[in-house]
Amino acid sequence: MTTARPRIALTLGDPAGIGPELAAKVISRPGILDAVEVYILADRAELERAFADARLPLVPLSDEPTPGAAILLDDNSAPAEEIPVGQVSVAAGARAMHQLERALALVKEGRVGAIVFTPLNKTSLHLAGMHEDDELRWFAKHLEFEGTTSELNVLDGLWTARVTSHIPLSGVAERITAPNVTAAIELLNTVLVDAGLTPKIGVCALNPHAGENGNFGREEIDHIAPGIEAARATGINVSGPFPSDTIFLAAKRGDFNGVVTMYHDQGQIAMKLIGFDGGVTISGGLPVAITTPAHGTAFEIVGQGIANTRSTEHAFDIAVSVASRRLND
Template identity: 75%
Template sequence: MASATTVRPKIALTLGDPAGVGPELAAKLLARPETLQKAEVYILADRSELADAEAAAGVTIPLADEPTPGFAVLLDDNSAPAEPIVKQKVSVEAGARVKHQLLRALAMARDGKIGAIVFAPLNKTSLHLAGMHEQDELRWFATELGHTGVTSELNVLPGLFTARVTSHVPLSQVAENITQPAVVAAINLLHETLRDAGNPAPRLGVCALNPHAGENGNFGREEIDIIAPGIEEAVALGIDAKGPFPSDTIFIAAKRGDFDGVVTMYHDQGQIAMKLIGFDSGVTIQGGLPVVIATPAHGTAFDIVGKGVANLGATAHAFDLAVEIASRRPTSD
């Protein structure tokens, strides 16, 4: 998709969990000439941390003191811990480092200095050890930004976006959290995000909750009483949405190009399919927030840290998607 403007968007980039593959992936991304031509990139890290990331990736990142095409700007606040953070381990120290840099990025977003945040993979357990009380980083971001509107993790592959009505809740609580307003909100959020990403007329498919889409109420009535009315309400708003379709077939249709986006009812209903279709290019967008925030959909991959085999695909896709969407949301700075 082509950007709507030639102005380079302003992106804050953090290295992710220092115990995982995030720093080396960020270094590989920043060493690509095309990355630093697409956007003004502000790296939130200390110089020593960036040097370690460069060494792990075997690259050199071109830096400048001012935004310059082909160069990144390092915002070093000299806050790195005195003792190195242990690699390949969950720790409060690693979580605290991630939080520190993400808070800096959120402050830049609040001040209108950037249009998007891209963060390399983090570890939720380390973040919780470091004091993140929300169930996931999306809710934490919303809290820090004072945002009370609809939010949802959006999972993205090239050519296919997904949103979900419920997310990080136990399966035993999924059905009770599926309401008609929640279905409409998820459909609308996915529709608007696809438009932000350059698709003027998104085609959406909506998953059923129950096997065989409930089979006319034999296996549950959520499709009849909640999901179908939610789809009808979204259609009345001018959204091209169809369903509910059984979740064991909807992604076959999506993969062949019938839909630009799929709304699922719960986390694994979409995540299993998306990771099977394209694990190495999957991206998570923190949907609904006032600032674009994107990250690769995979985790910190402790088992391959330092081996030089971490795949850049998802990180590069996250960056490109953040650039595309942020280019359509100019900052005030």
């Protein structure tokens, strides 16, 4: 019996950045195209430039799933004028969005089980018409998904989710409610299980010293602890709230493989101090796994062939793992 291969849609990210080079390098790894059906969203000329930037020979291409070859979905839509590299532009943002829309269409058609995209530039995306707070909300809109979502970050076996994300700090406290805390815990638990892990989740406090019994704020008492208890009542292995200045020390020594934070930088600062290279961002909660490296477009090194692939490799491998589990469940 032949085991079905996971099917991954791959976009080259912002064409002005290092994304095309990263995509070329990641699918050139030995054995990848034997184990995975990779659908590349790009015109052939774009793909050839990507491999030239990566200083690698073009991988074998096929019109249909073939072990050892990638499938290039060239819709002959590249702009007539070359997009300038190493800088923000409407054209770069529009090109990145076009290919992401095509990847989402593949999901809707049931042709792929996960999407991997290389780094995007938010300014270029906004110039090109992406007006949502972030790509996650844009994905949810295009997938007509209205459930709970959260940007998840992964580094060296540690996964984080957030109760709030891309909002001002002044608006965080009012959104820390027991249902929102429970929803973030449940989402992280689901994604950990989807990735084949046994969840051990810790939850951050919002206030210094976890509120110190209400002396520094009551969010822990009134909202966070009840949210944790509601999640625990469903069978989730979760504990807290813990002071945010110590929880990541506990996670680093292995007490948790998942941490729920209350706001964006509460987790991001800690994760990037633990290790910047290798980080992955996951659009959590959506009906399809969507992953990307947790770094930017690195305009300053475009075309030099020196882009570090560690984060992109991890993003690709996580997408493959989730797609494989769903395919074989």
